[in-house]
Amino acid sequence: MIHxxxxxxxxxxxxxxxxxxxxxxxxxxxxxxxxxDGFSLAQFTGFLADPxxxxxxxxxxxxxxxxxxxxxxxxxxxxxxxxxxxxxxQALLLVAVILPLSVGVVVKAFAWQIVLRRDGVxxxxxxxxxxxxxxPRLLFTETGLVLGAANxxxxxxxxxxxxxxxxxxxxxxxxxxxxGATPSYRFRRILLxxxxxxxxxxxxxxxxxxxxxxxxxxxxxxxxFQTLATLTGRSFLLMRNExxxxxxxxxxxxxxxxxxxxxAWLAQRxxxxxAAAEGRAPRPASRA
Amino acid sequence: MAAFLDIRGAAKSFxxxxxxxxxxxxxxxxxxxxxLGPSGCGKTxxxxxxxxxxxxxxxxxxxxxxxxxxxxxxxxxxxxxxxNYALFPHLTVGDNVAFGLHARGVARxxxxxxxxxxxxxxxMADFAPRPVQALxxxxxxxxxxxxxxxxxxxxxxxxxxFSALDRKLREMMQIELRRLLRxxxxxxxxxxxxxxxxxxxxxxxxxMNMGAIEQVSDPDTLYRRPAxxxxxxxxxxxxxxxxVVTHDAGGDVTVxxxxxxxxxxxxxxxxxxxxxxxxxxxxxxxxxxxxDNAIRARLRDLVFQxxxxxxxxxxxxxxxxxxxxxxxxxxxxxxxxxxxxxxPAADTLVLPRQGSA
Numbered sequence: 001m002i003h004x005x006x007x008x009x010x011x012x013x014x015x016x017x018x019x020x021x022x023x024x025x026x027x028x029x030x031x032x033x034x035x036x037d038g039f040s041l042a043q044f045t046g047f048l049a050d051p052x053x054x055x056x057x058x059x060x061x062x063x064x065x066x067x068x069x070x071x072x073x074x075x076x077x078x079x080x081x082x083x084x085x086x087x088x089x090q091a092l093l094l095v096a097v098i099l100p101l102s103v104g105v106v107v108k109a110f111a112w113q114i115v116l117r118r119d120g121v122x123x124x125x126x127x128x129x130x131x132x133x134x135x136p137r138l139l140f141t142e143t144g145l146v147l148g149a150a151n152x153x154x155x156x157x158x159x160x161x162x163x164x165x166x167x168x169x170x171x172x173x174x175x176x177x178x179x180g181a182t183p184s185y186r187f188r189r190i191l192l193x194x195x196x197x198x199x200x201x202x203x204x205x206x207x208x209x210x211x212x213x214x215x216x217x218x219x220x221x222x223x224x225f226q227t228l229a230t231l232t233g234r235s236f237l238l239m240r241n242e243x244x245x246x247x248x249x250x251x252x253x254x255x256x257x258x259x260x261x262x263x264a265w266l267a268q269r270x271x272x273x274x275a276a277a278e279g280r281a282p283r284p285a286s287r288a
Numbered sequence: 289m290a291a292f293l294d295i296r297g298a299a300k301s302f303x304x305x306x307x308x309x310x311x312x313x314x315x316x317x318x319x320x321x322x323x324l325g326p327s328g329c330g331k332t333x334x335x336x337x338x339x340x341x342x343x344x345x346x347x348x349x350x351x352x353x354x355x356x357x358x359x360x361x362x363x364x365x366x367x368x369x370x371x372n373y374a375l376f377p378h379l380t381v382g383d384n385v386a387f388g389l390h391a392r393g394v395a396r397x398x399x400x401x402x403x404x405x406x407x408x409x410x411x412m413a414d415f416a417p418r419p420v421q422a423l424x425x426x427x428x429x430x431x432x433x434x435x436x437x438x439x440x441x442x443x444x445x446x447x448x449x450f451s452a453l454d455r456k457l458r459e460m461m462q463i464e465l466r467r468l469l470r471x472x473x474x475x476x477x478x479x480x481x482x483x484x485x486x487x488x489x490x491x492x493x494x495x496m497n498m499g500a501i502e503q504v505s506d507p508d509t510l511y512r513r514p515a516x517x518x519x520x521x522x523x524x525x526x527x528x529x530x531x532v533v534t535h536d537a538g539g540d541v542t543v544x545x546x547x548x549x550x551x552x553x554x555x556x557x558x559x560x561x562x563x564x565x566x567x568x569x570x571x572x573x574x575x576x577x578x579x580d581n582a583i584r585a586r587l588r589d590l591v592f593q594x595x596x597x598x599x600x601x602x603x604x605x606x607x608x609x610x611x612x613x614x615x616x617x618x619x620x621x622x623x624x625x626x627x628x629x630x631x632p633a634a635d636t637l638v639l640p641r642q643g644s645a
Contacts, residue, residue: 171374174341177361178368179388180439189387193378 025253031246043247057251060227063145063217064210068157070150071206072199075157079198082158083165097155097162105152109219112148113139116220122147145220149210156205164198165191197267204263208256228252290353292317292475293338293443298347300333307333309499310347315443315475320466321504322478322486325496326522331479334496335445338477340364352442362391367441371448373432375420381407381431382416388439406434409468426457433465437472444469444476450485462488483523487511495519517563517642526565527609530641533560541638546604547583552636565637568598568612573621576630585609587625590617601629 032043047053082093100108115122116139123135138144168191176186192199214229226234228248235245291314300308308330315321323331336342338349340361349356356364375384382403383390389399407413410430415423420431429449436444449465450458466489469476480486486493487507494504495518503515514520521528531545533556541554543564550564566581576582585601588608592598599617601609611629621627 169372169374171370171372172376174339174361175368175370175374175376175435176387176391177341178339178364178366178441179391179435180362180365181388181391182362185391189391190376 028246028249031242032250035243043243044250047244047247047251056226056228056231056248059225060211060229060252060255063142063149063227064207066142066146067149067153067210068203068207070146071154071157072203074150075154075202076161076195076199078154079158079161079165079195082162083168097158100152101155105215106219108152109148109216112144112151112216112220116144116148139220140222140225142221142225145217145225148220149213149216152213152216153206153209156209157202160202160205161195161198164195168194193270196270200263200267200270204259208259211255211259212252228255290350291315292319292352293477294348294350295334295338296348296350298334298337298349299345300330300337300342301345307499308337308344311496311499311501313494313501313504315477317475318473320469320476320478320489320491322480322490322493323496324480324483324486324493324522326481329496330499331481331496332447335368335447335477335479338443339366339368339445341368365439365442367436367439367444369429369432369436369444369446369449371451373428373449375428375431375435377420379420380416381412381418381420381423384420384431385416385435385438387435392439402438403434406438407431409437410434410464425452426461429453429461433468437468437474442475444474446476446478448480448482450480450482458485459488465489487523493523495522497522511567514565514637514639517565517639520563520565520637520639521642525568525610525612526637527568527571527603528607529564529603531562531564533558533562533638540633543638547585550581550583550636551633552581552638553634554638556638556640561641563639563641565639566631566635568610569614570631570635571609571611571629572631573611573613573618573627573629575628579633580630581633581636582628582630583609584626584628587621587623587627589623590621601627 033039033041035042078093078097082090082097085093114120117123118135118137118139120138123132123138126132127135138147172190172194173186176190177183181189211227212229213227214233217225217227217230218233223234228251232245232248232252235241235248239245293313293315295311295313297310297312298308299306299310307328311330311334313321313334323334325331333342337344338351338356340356340359344357351364351366356366376387379387382400385403385406386399389402390396394402404413404416407416410433412427412430412434415427415431420428423431429452432449450461453461462485478486478489487510490507492504492506493510495502495510495516497516497518503510503519505513505515510519511524514523517528520526529545529547529550531543531550533541534544534549535542536556536558539553539555541552541556541562543550543552543562545564552564554562556562585603587599588602589600590597591600596612596614597617599611599613599621601611603609609629618627
């Protein structure tokens with residue numbers, strides 16, 4: 001059974017993940033459900049009953065949604081440009097997308113602090129362009145946080161979309177044109193559906209990274225603004241409240257798993273040609 | 289009266305290299321015209337200019353009296369069947385064919401009805417709900433044709449649509465497609481490097497070479513009376529001998545070749561460099577009758593081809609003298625034997641030598 005023997009190749013990874021990841025995770029999970037009187041969900045009911053917790057969950061999701069949307073808005077055209085470019089131009093674009101990944105996130109967050117300051121280039125630029133009467137406050141605002149985080153996570157949106165776009169035959173769009181489809185119709189009915197799996201996985205990457213980011217909100221927002229990730233960090237590092245920290249960590253974990261599983265399901269469903277058409281048989285589906 | 293499709297002076301260069309050098313072509317309504325030429329002759333470039341997928345550097349294209357230059361491809365009413373078919377992989381067969389109708393805002397029920405009708409025309413009626421990846425090459429080609437025709441284009445362009453199919457299927461599809469287009473009265477321009485395809489399908493053939501059209505004529509005339517040495521060499525088999533005109537007797541020239549003097553119709557100044565061409569089925573074994581051209585040549589190979597036999601004779605040119613016979617070869621015709629060959633002078637083609645014009 002060749003198949004089974006090949007399976008053993010996964011052993012190092014399984015062993016490593018088991019020791020370095022699953023075990024601590026189980027320990028963490030156990031801290032959230034094991035009180036002084038044994039098993040108890042009191043931590044969760046207590047946490048979820050507190051309106052402050054819901055503000056934190058709201059902060060986490062709202063910022064992640066905005067970051068994901070901004071990344072998609074900037075990332076999709078970037079991916080198209082990257083896929084259409086040839087030769088040196090493409091290499092240069094690719095380096096421009098990938099190279100920032102090698103700069104530590106702390107460095108980038110500090111750089112954004114400088115950019116977002118009232119006397120920073122962004123605020124001053126808006127004034128110079130006449131888009132703002134006076135330098136707007138950006139640092140320690142959600143807008144600033146979204147801008148900074150989107151910058152850091154952008155490559156995770158661009159690369160999956162780019163890798164799919166590269167596989168799309170440019171003749172498909174030409175074929176659409178000769179059939180009478182306008183550029184916007186071609187975009188909606190050809191390019192978008194064909195790259196949707198890339199968009200879904202890019203969005204899943206950015207969203208998961210955004211809900212769990214710790215350094216960026218700490219540096220760009222400070223303590224007044226808490227997300228699940230920063231609250232977890234604070235609970236363990238500052239408040240020494242392991243019960244609260246493990247509870248918020250588990251809530252965050254459940255969110256992340258839901259995103260990963262949900263997007264994988266979505267990508268598979270969209271990626272299958274004709275799949276959606278079978279589901280609603282009487283109508284000739286215009287897109288699958 | 290102006291032609292239905294009227295191309296004048298179409299020119300295109302890529303990076304300083306002229307790919308198309310001012311081409312004129314007129315196609316009548318309902319006509320099937322092939323652009324025939326080797327790869328790189330500019331035929332696909334011309335097709336893409338007509339479709340609006342490429343902007344010409346110079347020249348005009350008019351379709352049904354309207355200038356096309358300013359129109360984007362989606363407003364031209366010009367359908368294209370691509371070489372790789374370019375079917376939409378995320379759509380079913382039925383939705384591929386209905387795509388153009390949906391894009392034009394045709395109601396869903398109507399679009400489905402029309403798509404079904406065109407799928408039936410290409411014998412793919414039962415395939416509408418299937419994904420296109422599940423189709424064979426021939427089936428994909430049928431779907432691509434149905435998709436292009438379903439929107440009722442004024443003009444259909446076909447870019448080497450048979451090149452990915454095996455020979456048997458290709459021959460069947462050629463005849464099928466030709467019949468379908470004739471029934472629908474579709475005007476079509478067909479790009480191919482395959483002379484057999486062009487001869488089988490076309491009302492007229494435009495032979496292209498190095499960015500120019502060398503000859504436009506019906507298949508029969510193209511085969512029997514090629515206008516240039518290139519057209520002679522590119523379409524069908526032929527024996528070609530280089531020679532120099534020694535005498536012009538008013539429409540009947542004598543050419544000195546490696547096989548001696550040969551006569552044929554034509555008007556050339558004595559001293560002109562020419563190519564003498566003979567079709568293989570015109571040559572017969574044996575001594576000439578009065579007025580025939582005759583040569584004596586050494587047999588090199590016999591190639592059995594089922595319904596006919598091909599005899600290759602050693603020549604001083606780089607290509608052999610080729611004879612095709614349906615009645616077999618004379619006794620004693622074995623490789624190495626010297627045989628008499630002859631053909632009517634009237635069937636001799638005397639053309640300006642390529643590159644000496």
